[in-house]
Amino acid sequence: MDVDHVRIFDTTLRDGEQAPGCTMTLDEKLEVARQLSRMKVDIIEAGFPAASPGDWAAVNTIAREVGAPDGPTIAALARANKDDIDKAWSAIQPAANRRIHTFMSTSDIHLEHQFRKSRGEALELIGEMVTYACSLCDDVEFSPMDATRSDPDFLFQALKIAVECGATTLNIPDTVGYSTPQEYGELIAAIRANVPGADGVIISTHCHDDLGVAVANSLAGVYGGARQIECTINGIGERAGNASLEEVVMALHTREAFYGLKTQIETRELARSSRTVSSFIGVPVPPNKAIVGANAFAHESGIHQDGVLKNRMTYEIMSAETVGLDGNALILGKHSGRHAFRNHVEALGYTLDDEDFQHVFLRFKDLCDRKKKVDDRDIEALIAGETQHAPHIYTLEHVQYSSGTNMTPSATVRLIGPDGDARTDSAHGTGPVDAIYKAINRLINRPNELIEFSINAITEGLDAVAEVTVRIREQGISSNGGSDPTTINLTGKRAAQQIFSGYSVNTDTIVAAAEAYMGALNKMLAVRQERMKAEAVAYAAGYAEDPGALPVDLFDGGSAG
Numbered sequence: 114m115d116v117d118h119v120r121i122f123d124t125t126l127r128d129g130e131q132a133p134g135c136t137m138t139l140d141e142k143l144e145v146a147r148q149l150s151r152m153k154v155d156i157i158e159a160g161f162p163a164a165s166p167g168d169w170a171a172v173n174t175i176a177r178e179v180g181a182p183d184g185p186t187i188a189a190l191a192r193a194n195k196d197d198i199d200k201a202w203s204a205i206q207p208a209a210n211r212r213i214h215t216f217m218s219t220s221d222i223h224l225e226h227q228f229r230k231s232r233g234e235a236l237e238l239i240g241e242m243v244t245y246a247c248s249l250c251d252d253v254e255f256s257p258m259d260a261t262r263s264d265p266d267f268l269f270q271a272l273k274i275a276v277e278c279g280a281t282t283l284n285i286p287d288t289v290g291y292s293t294p295q296e297y298g299e300l301i302a303a304i305r306a307n308v309p310g311a312d313g314v315i316i317s318t319h320c321h322d323d324l325g326v327a328v329a330n331s332l333a334g335v336y337g338g339a340r341q342i343e344c345t346i347n348g349i350g351e352r353a354g355n356a357s358l359e360e361v362v363m364a365l366h367t368r369e370a371f372y373g374l375k376t377q378i379e380t381r382e383l384a385r386s387s388r389t390v391s392s393f394i395g396v397p398v399p400p401n402k403a404i405v406g407a408n409a410f411a412h413e414s415g416i417h418q419d420g421v422l423k424n425r426m427t428y429e430i431m432s433a434e435t436v437g438l439d440g441n442a443l444i445l446g447k448h449s450g451r452h453a454f455r456n457h458v459e460a461l462g463y464t465l466d467d468e469d470f471q472h473v474f475l476r477f478k479d480l481c482d483r484k485k486k487v488d489d490r491d492i493e494a495l496i497a498g499e500t501q502h503a504p505h506i507y508t509l510e511h512v513q514y515s516s517g518t519n520m521t522p523s524a525t526v527r528l529i530g531p532d533g534d535a536r537t538d539s540a541h542g543t544g545p546v547d548a549i550y551k552a553i554n555r556l557i558n559r560p561n562e563l564i565e566f567s568i569n570a571i572t573e574g575l576d577a578v579a580e581v582t583v584r585i586r587e588q589g590i591s592s593n594g595g596s597d598p599t600t601i602n603l604t605g606k607r608a609a610q611q612i613f614s615g616y617s618v619n620t621d622t623i624v625a626a627a628e629a630y631m632g633a634l635n636k637m638l639a640v641r642q643e644r645m646k647a648e649a650v651a652y653a654a655g656y657a658e659d660p661g662a663l664p665v666d667l668f669d670g671g672s673a674g
């Protein structure tokens with residue numbers, strides 16, 4: 114075991130994706146997994162296969178596509194029961210390096226009120242299920258859920274059993290984000306001192322951010338002896354989220370002399386990972402977010418600017434380049450050819466298939482006509498906008514709007530439906546965006562509620578490209594009559610209706626708003642289609658209930674009107 118190496122266990126696709134509004138399509142999950150692999154995370158927790166056949170299929174696809182022998186370990190989560198463990202194990206089969214991650218609560222409050230088990234029963238279950246997982250897989254992680262609110266002596270007992278039964282990683286979740294850095298660091302040190310065999314396994318941190326100290330707790334944990342950090346890109350996750358990957362990685366990198374520890378992360382991939390996840394889930398990165406926020410390296414005050422101009426080190430503890438935020442001015446312009454543009458896109462680290470490349474190239478040409486200075490931030494935003502993987506079930510062919518003072522805003526929209534038919538409709542609204550959204554809804558007719566709409570300028574200047582993010586919630590889906598749009602969450606309950614996001618960039622803000630809305634609607638329809646398909650496949654493979662017994666899907670797969 115390399116004592117100086119801190120393993121980065123990314124759970125963006127499991128703990129992150131299960132948070133409301135962070136739903137991703139299968140292709141988006143795969144793209145995130147590829148980016149995580151490019152960034153060299155040690156372990157990708159790809160999902161929770163028992164949650165639904167769709168989750169199983171996503172984990173299985175990631176295991177197949179990203180789980181190369183020299184790539185990351187692919188982990189799958191499982192509750193402490195045989196069925197979950199079997200599903201996790203079957204899902205990760207195609208990966209070269211596999212891990213089963215099983216968990217059971219150890220706090221009295223969880224045992225009594227949620228699991229209705231005595232401490233003795235919990236210990237028995239932990240022993241049986243860790244043993245079972247180890248009979249299948251030689252890399253097994255055990256998490257005592259709500260560890261930080263558990264009686265320490267009981268926690269040590271549970272961990273001792275997990276080690277005796279073969280667990281190779283002991284993860285210590287601060288499930289409700291209750292701990293403080295000092296306590297958490299001391300807990301990790303106490304586990305190392307009190308759990309027989311703990312020195313032969315990896316101790317891991319898993320901190321939630323309810324008190325805003327998830328990163329501080331994770332760092333205190335490694336200071337106390339942990340050698341794995343569980344974290345997510347942009348800190349997404351349940352409630353206030355998880356420890357942010359970019360922050361823990363850069364803290365260890367920048368303060369290497371203090372910690373004396375290393376990760377294997379390619380830090381120049383951090384900014385891109387952040388942008389990828391943000392555009393897929395439609396949650397913008399706050400400008401003041403550490404490491405990857407737009408202002409993280411901006412010096413506004415005169416005294417700071419003066420210092421930085423004389424010597425960057427006066428006010429900068431790390432460079433924007435180290436995290437991949439160079440923002441180089443692009444030396445390409447509207448006369449640049451396809452070949453030069455492809456080279457530049459590749460130099461930025463993107464590998465686009467021909468179809469995506471063609472779309473991005475056309476958008477780039479269009480942008481050069483409208484904007485004086487196109488830089489890498491614009492290119493990356495175009496790539497993010499064009500390579501979102503929600504299939505174009507409906508394509509926005511044309512949008513026209515009029516609005517102004519003393520007139521009623523109106524819009525006309527033309528969509529191509531899944532059957533290839535074009536349909537046009539018009540509507541009035543309180544503003545141009547409202548009019549467009551009403552016209553689109555008349556055509557697609559899938560009830561939804563717009564719960565968030567945000568506009569951001571990618572670069573400076575009046576000709577800046579606008580980035581629009583929308584989030585919608587599926588509506589009017591009844592649990593008896595219509596399709597159930599939910600999946601099982603960790604506690605076995607059905608989660609609330611899902612939230613879907615859309616993202617687009619355009620120099621015309623209103624057109625970007627129309628495209629972003631189409632993106633969210635397409636994603637809503639695509640996720641539902643994927644779920645239906647996965648249920649059918651799982652049924653055929655003997656893994657799920659009869660999908661015919663599931664409520665009928667509302668998606669009619671056809672008409673555009």
Ligand code: KIV
Pocket residue numbers: 128216256258259284286287288289319321
């Ligand atoms: O926060 C938590 O306790 C978890 C466990 C399932 C590891 O996410």
Ligand code: ZN
Pocket residue numbers: 128286288319321
């Ligand atoms: Zn968690």
